[in-house]
Amino acid sequence: MTTATFRIWRGEHNAGAFADFDANVVDGMVVLDVVHQIQAEQAGDLACRWNCKAGKCGSCSAEINGKPRLMCMTRLSDLDLARPVTIEPMRAFPHIRDLVTDVSWNYGVKQRITPFTPRAPDAPDGTWRMQQRDVDRVQEFRKCIECFLCQDVCHVLRDHQRHDTFIGPRFLVYAAALEMHPLDTADRIEELREADGIGYCNITKCCTTVCPEGITITDNAIIPLKERVVDRYYDPLAALVRLVRGSPRAE
Amino acid sequence: MAEVETFTHDVLVIGAGGAGLRAAIEAAARGARVGMVTKSLLGKAHTVMAEGGVAAALANVDDRDNWRVHFADTMRGGQYLNNWRMAELHAREAPDRVRELEAWGAVFDRTADGRILQRNFGGHRYPRLAHVGDRTGLEMIRTLQDHAIHRGIDVHMEVTIVTLLTDGRRVTGAFAYDRERGRFKLFEARAVVLATGGVGRAFSVTSNSWEYTGDGLALAYRAGAALQDMEFVQFHPTGMVWPPSVKGLLVTEGVRGEGGVLRNSEGRRFMFDDIPENYRSQTADNPDEGWRYVQGDKSARRPPELLTRDHVARCIMREVRAGRGSPHGGVYLDIAWIKEKIPNAADHIKKKLPSMYHQFKQLADIDITKEAMEIGPTTHYMMGGIRVDGDTQMTTVDGLFAAGECAAGLHGANRLGGNSLSDLLVFGKRAGEHAAAFAAQHQPARIDPAAVEAASGTALAPFGRSGGEQPYQVQHELQGMMQQLVGIVRREDDLRDALDRLGALRERSEAVSVPGNREYNPGWHTALDLPNLLTVSEAIARAALERRESRGGHFRDDYPEKDPAAAGYNILVSRGADGTMQLTRQPVPPVPVELQQIIEEQKS
Secondary structure (H helix, E strand, C coil), X not given: CEEEEEEEEEEECXXXXXXXXEEEECCCCEHHHHHHHHHHHCCCCCCCCCCCCCCCCCXXXXXXXXXXXXXXXXXXXXXXXXXXXXXXXXXXXXXXXCCEXXXXXXXXXXXXXXXXXXXXXXXXXXXXXXXXHHHHHHHHHHCCCCCCHHHHHCHHHHCCCCCCCCCHHHHHHHHHHHHCCCCECCCCHHHHHCCCCHHHCCCCCHHHHHCCCCCCHHHHHHHHHHHHHHXXXXXXXXXXXXXXXXCCXXX | CCCEEEEEEEEEEECCCHHHHHHHHHHHHCCCCEEEECCCCCCCCHHHHCCCCEECCCCCCCCCCCHHHHHHHHXXXXXXCCCHHHHHHHHHHHHHHHHHHHHCCCCCCECCCCCECEECCCCCCCCCEECCCCCHHHHHHHHHHHHHCCCCCEXXXXXXXXXXXXXXXXXXXXXXXXXCCCCEEEEEEEEEEECCCCCHHHCCCECCCCCCCCHHHHHHHHCCCCEECCCCEEEEEEEECCCHHHCCCECCCHHHHCCCEEECCCCCCHHHHCCCHHHHHHECCXXXXXXXXXXXXXXXXXXXXXCCHHHHHHHHHHHHHCCCCCCCCCEEEECHHHHHCCCCHHHHHHHHCHHHHHHHHXXXXXXXXXXXXXXXXXXXXXXXXXXXXXXXXXXXXXXXXXXXXXXXCCCCCCCCCCHHHHHHHHHHHHHHHHHHHHHHHCCCCCCCHHHHHHHHHHHHHHHHCCCCCCXXXXXXXXXXXXXXXXXXXXXXXXXXHHHHHHHHHXXXXXXXXXXXXXXXXXXXXXXXXXXXXXHHHHHHHHHHHHCCCCECCECECCEXXXXXXXXXXXXXXEECCCCCEEEEEEECCCCCHHHHHHHHHCCC
């Protein structure tokens, strides 16, 4: 057993400061264990979110030593305990209390995206046929646990506060899962360009780096969506073809 | 009167896991104005932790499967203490509920001809679990969540119900507080659906999250509803046992469904040592046959690792108690061995069990494609719960419905893996449907302001006390006590001891004090959870004392055999006029002849 110092952000609605807590740590502990221990023994009202403690629900997102991570999946043995470990709330969302932020904006964003719209069933019994190789692609995106760490690290949201014009990596992944769903028939390309602000993403790949599910957010979701937008709106050859054919999609 | 914000809904759904979401969707589809309350953020409920799959006799992988086999498997797994009507409806309706999810956007793994793939699981005769790798629960809750948000349902996130309100006979609404601000909310509703899940947090070794404090059971009990089968707590055979911080975390039964085997410290595959008589004809008697079964050979019988959870958990306990356990008090679960059988085994394991690979790699630094996992039993599921009508899911209180894990009946004495995800779809839908119908047929009932005033006073009491102990301490001791005295192996003197200690813990819980203010205060929340945990723990201990036999999830060291006389009753727990817990033995209704025939046919 060793003693380590944990520097935790405490306070309400952005008025806060770091407070140091010394805690005994044992082999195998994760950051969330320490937070619980401090809660039980030193600060009974220390606010944090958590549910599954297994990296499956995405509730315990925080910034640990400055990096967006899940507290339940960050082992103390991977941190330098000779120095204080800082634990802060996500900084891209309004602060509520201690480690808890107001992530409700994300729920509103999802509601705006055109929902899943399946084609008619393939078989008379009302079911569909899909091949595993075709569903593999969207299954990667559907692994998302909605921890919002990608939203937290995205500079468009974090530094430029474009919450009103940009939906962020989580919802570009969500849109990609719908657009690439083998059964879906809806068209979200216009909303991706306009309301969703896909053009704001300049592919720094920070979101991919912090994703605890290892989803290749930028390469597999965002870039293919950008290509679809470009193909429709900015490809001069395609525009010419549309002009000649009189496609309603031409601008 | 306390400052309270009031909301009016036709149907109030409490809980936003799979059952709550499905109930809310259905009630909204039938024209009800629906409110849904969740203790956490939307999409975080424990349904995300369900890994292996959803049981439904789609017969996509084995065309011998159908609802009759599923019904018989469920009844046998539950030792025939199931509500037969629920078992019948569940088996008949689960396939439609699964197909409906696909129509709402769920993406299940596929068969070679493009249909929904199904896998093997304990107690299921044929491969029956529709799945998405080992993250089926996430796929289901996300699909339901994404479907629900376009249905005009009012979602109240991070809101906790403190008490249900009734007019003595019928439910009239619920009183709650919101976690973020600590403010009170009053919900007026014509019908209420409880979908609050289980009570795993009453034990120290559990796969359940902080929310699993038995709220729905305690709310219903205090409102006058009967609880049933409370002695039947499921201890999942395979939880992580190391490192200590993850002790209890689930290791999916899908590992065994994909060919994983159990071994003791001597390397012996001990599950062949004890195969129950009523499963003998369907169970392999050698490793080769078991392997052929999991590879889809229809002439082979199931390996003994795929026996029911209660049996596997007891076999593991036997090995540990006999001194043949692993260093951290469990046994070994080995999927890496399949490299002897198939090429590219490591890639195969990562594809079939990605979350398990990730979980062990990240939390225990174990590569499951190379090494065996150390596992042991963990508190996982509550077979018992609120007594409901099999068709409508209405409790013994008018207008109060229950669905999913908080309702009793479907699973009897032991639940088969995969039957919980189908349970919440089938009975979530039914609860929503019948709650909407009830709401349409009844006018709103008057809410008693005195009851609201009393509830707010009780809720705020911990702030008014000083010098009391922290609620975490009481909760921690309760969990340790329940684990030790009311856990996997039970004895009369232990259970009586537990009841004494519960009395003392109740007194302490009434004296806890909490620091800080009302805003997002986990200490306050824990203080409010305690009465629910204590009520449910008492019901479990009393029912366990009453059932003097061993059956399903309930094992009595002093009565290790099944008592044929006890095969015919459920134990009901309800609140007596004097406020004390009353237990009654309720005869199990006879199974209709045609269903009895199905059970007999499937016994061979």
